[in-house]
Amino acid sequence: MTTIYATLGVQPNATLDEIKRAYRRATMKWHPDRNLGREAEAYAAFQEIREAYAILSDAEQRRVYDEVFAQEMQRWQAERDAQEAQEREAQRERERVAQEHYEKMVAIAMRFADEGRNRDVLFGVLLGRDCDAELAARIADSVWALQEARRNTVAATDTPDSEATIQPDEATLPQRHSSAFESFWQGLFGLRQ
Template identity: 85%
Template structure:
């Protein structure tokens, strides 16, 4: 918002002498006779300068302008703060809805994974539930990785220690990701 102080190029605490000097400089710069080829633009600027000077050179008009301007700035700031608060609340609500949707989609995928459906089935089910393709792929990958980790831990728990020790793989140290690590890696696509 441009103030009449800015139109003259002075601060709001400028003295009357400062205002007169600024008016003379601005009037010389924007006088239509000094701006050939830009007469219309110069005339409009010159009119604004004259109006600003008329208000600021009169003590009573300047006082009224300052009061009205301060009130309008306060009203504008209040409206702006309220609008920003509404936008923040709307953003929080969108995030809450997105989180609920995400949790619902993970629960659906887990239910189908528990029924031994493949990763592609999980992906298709999520797409059928209005889940965006990218999110559906991440969830399907994560849940499928979690199910695979669960199955692997069940299989290793069922194999006797003597059988595991006799396999060549058992002699080499290997890091088996936990169910949480598999889920996390699948969810965010992080691989080591």
């Protein structure tokens, strides 16, 4: 926002002498007779300079201008702050809706996975529920990895006693569960350990 101080090229705390000097400099620069070929532009600038000087050279008009300008700046700042707050609230609402949609898609995928459906079915179901393809793929991969990890855990605990004496390699068992778990979390949240 250009102020009349900027029009004359002075600071808001300029003295009357500084304003007079700036006025003379500006009128010399923008006088239409000195700007051949740019008379219209020079005339407009010259008029702005004269109006700015008329206000700033009169103490009462300058005081009124400063008060009105300060009030307008406060109003503008309040409007800007309100708009930013409104934008932040709208962003929070979009994030909340996206989170609810995500949780709903995960719940749907878990339900179908619990019914024994494979990864491709999970993916297709999610696509059919207006889920973004990239998100549907991530959820389907993660839920399928979780189901596989659950099946492997159940299979390992359901072995008969005669097979229970065969001890799995301890180094591979935690890795298999860790890998499935890591795959699940990475797919859901995009996190790596």
